[in-house]
Amino acid sequence: MSTSVLVCGAVFDGVSGELGGRAEIAVRDGVITEVGQSVGRPDGAEVIDLTERTVSPGFIDTHVHLTMDAADLARQTLASSATKALTGLALARDYLRYGFTTLRDLGSMDPEFPTVDLRDALAAGLVEGPRLVVAGHVLSASAGHGDLGGFYAPRWDLPVSAVADGAAQVRRLVRREHAYGADWIKTANAGGYFSAGDDPARGTWFDDEMDALCGAARLLGMPVAVHTGGAQACRQAIRAGARSLEHAYLIGEEGIEMAARAGVYIVPTMQMTQEDLAALRAGTLPGQAVWKFRRDHEAILEAQRLIAASDVKIAFGTDCGMFPFGHGIREFQAMVAAGLSELRALRAATSVAAEMLGRADLGVLRPGARADIVAMPGNPLDDITATARVDFVMRDGAVYRRPGGGPGG
Ligand SMILES: [Zn+2]
Numbered sequence: 001m002s003t004s005v006l007v008c009g010a011v012f013d014g015v016s017g018e019l020g021g022r023a024e025i026a027v028r029d030g031v032i033t034e035v036g037q038s039v040g041r042p043d044g045a046e047v048i049d050l051t052e053r054t055v056s057p058g059f060i061d062t063h064v065h066l067t068m069d070a071a072d073l074a075r076q077t078l079a080s081s082a083t084k085a086l087t088g089l090a091l092a093r094d095y096l097r098y099g100f101t102t103l104r105d106l107g108s109m110d111p112e113f114p115t116v117d118l119r120d121a122l123a124a125g126l127v128e129g130p131r132l133v134v135a136g137h138v139l140s141a142s143a144g145h146g147d148l149g150g151f152y153a154p155r156w157d158l159p160v161s162a163v164a165d166g167a168a169q170v171r172r173l174v175r176r177e178h179a180y181g182a183d184w185i186k187t188a189n190a191g192g193y194f195s196a197g198d199d200p201a202r203g204t205w206f207d208d209e210m211d212a213l214c215g216a217a218r219l220l221g222m223p224v225a226v227h228t229g230g231a232q233a234c235r236q237a238i239r240a241g242a243r244s245l246e247h248a249y250l251i252g253e254e255g256i257e258m259a260a261r262a263g264v265y266i267v268p269t270m271q272m273t274q275e276d277l278a279a280l281r282a283g284t285l286p287g288q289a290v291w292k293f294r295r296d297h298e299a300i301l302e303a304q305r306l307i308a309a310s311d312v313k314i315a316f317g318t319d320c321g322m323f324p325f326g327h328g329i330r331e332f333q334a335m336v337a338a339g340l341s342e343l344r345a346l347r348a349a350t351s352v353a354a355e356m357l358g359r360a361d362l363g364v365l366r367p368g369a370r371a372d373i374v375a376m377p378g379n380p381l382d383d384i385t386a387t388a389r390v391d392f393v394m395r396d397g398a399v400y401r402r403p404g405g406g407p408g409g
Contacts, residue, residue: 002397003028003045006373008055011035012380014350014364017343019054019381027371030397034367050375050392053403056346057363058101058372058395059387060353061328063225063246063267063317066091066132067108067115070194070286070322074151077109077160085114085121091325092118092129097401098329099390101372102131102353102362104317106225106246107138107186109148111159116181130395131372133357135186135225136177137162139170139213143197144204145188145227150196167212170205174216185217189237190229190249193276193289193296194322200229200249200292203236214240223358225267231255238264244315244356247272249300251307260312265356267317268307270334273300275323301338308339315356316349332380332387342384371397 004027011020013035026034026045034040041047066088069076079087092103105115119132139162140146147161162177164170174185189205191198198204205213217224223243228234234248234255244265248255251266259266276293279285285293307314316335318328335345354363361370373394378386393401 003042004048004397004399005039005041005045006048006050006055008053008375009051010054010379011365012054012056012346013366014057014354015347019379022051025055025365025373027373027394027397030371032365032367032369032371035365048392048399048402050403053375053377053392054379054386055365055373055375056380057350057365057369058374058393059099059349060102060104060316060357060363061095061100061318061320061331061349062104062244062315062353062356063106063269063319064095064103064325064328065107065319065321066103066105066118067110068321073109073194074148077148077151078158081110081112081114081117084108084110085118088115088118089121089127089129092122092132095320095325095328096130096395097393099374099376099387099393100130100328101374101393101395102133102357104133104135104184104225104357106135106184106227107146108136109138109160113180113182119183120181128400133183135184136180136182137186138227139164139173139177139185139187141165141204141209145190145192145195145198148195165209167208170209170212171216174213174220174222178220178222182222185213185222185224186227187213187224188227190227190233191292192227192229193293194286196288200296202230203233205236207236207240210236210240214242234259238262246317247319248307249296249303251303253306256306256310256312260310263313265313265315265352266307267315268304268335268338269317269319269331270304270338271327271331272319272322273297273304274330274334275327304338308335313352313356314340314344314348315353316345329388329390332384336384342381345384346380346387371395375403
């Protein structure tokens with residue numbers, strides 16, 4: 001049994017529109033037990049001085065790929081499941097130090113379930129890192145965004161993509177994800193920029209396939225996250241019953257309104273657009289992405305401004321793996337640059353993300369919540385760049401980073 005008391009200079013509780021002033025947070029056995037002006041000091045409690053910092057719930061990144069490396073995707077996909085899990089663990093541990101205490105991994109390209117194994121090892125305390133929520137694979141139509149076949153010669157029928165055609169095959173794939181322990185179903189109903197031979201502006205599932213996918217997931221009690229692009233595909237995903245739209249690159253006013261009405265979350269992955277823009281300008285964007293991204297980048301930025309100007313529920317997600325994890329924290333700044341208030345960006349990474357995950361015990365600082373707590377100098381509600389200076393990280397009551405602790409501290 002471990003107990004600690006955090007003495008905080010200011011507090012963002014995950015929800016409130018204004019920072020709370022000086023406060024103390026008591027933590028016992030991984031759970032917040034008390035928040036107040038002054039809390040008791042149980043015997044043996046460690047007192048942690050954060051009086052020069054703003055304290056926040058740990059950040060939640062709802063869109064990462066710990067086992068995919070876009071810089072070398074076609075080759076890296078062929079690595080063993082164990083290599084992917086171990087590489088993913090190293091990335092996850094490092095990412096925790098930026099303040100990301102919970103990650104939703106949205107799919108690996110592998111015949112097995114390396115992220116499920118990684119999630120279980122983390123949950124059992126076999127290894128240290130953030131909490132993981134996982135979708136096993138990116139379920140896709142053949143020739144869709146999740147079909148990596150286009151990277152290889154036709155004679156290689158490699159078992160790395162989770163591909164189905166027709167409602168019966170689609171249901172079977174969903175059931176397989178459930179059987180092997182995925183928490184979420186991830187699918188792509190439109191093409192992508194980095195995938196070969198498809199187009200984000202076009203849909204890839206027929207309505208009956210998308211309905212079969214969401215219907216099977218509903219039957220099994222699994223929420224669905226949909227990589228989507230064109231306005232029509234965005235609307236199809238909402239109609240079918242998706243819980244989150246990923247990217248929603250080219251969503252229009254109508255789709256945003258539909259999402260808001262249906263309570264569907266949008267995860268707009270805005271930093272990725274900035275990464276791709278920089279790569280386009282530098283001439284380093286992969287060949288298969290160039291024509292699509294050159295055509296669409298202004299429309300994507302416009303869609304992001306529309307999303308920011310609406311009252312749709314926005315959750316924080318980066319798509320790290322498609323770009324370096326070290327840049328993921330910049331999503332906060334990209335969100336604010338697109339027009340979100342600092343408060344909405346912070347809520348997106350805390351209470352709203354937790355709500356999307358169905359985890360009332362995450363993303364907030366209040367008694368009964370898991371003790372996932374970060375701290376940073378400055379006031380992130382005035383200056384969002386403060387989020388990039390997190391130097392205290394606690395997950396489930398265990399401290400993984402302390403001010404002045406240096407790289408290993
Ligand atoms: Zn992704």
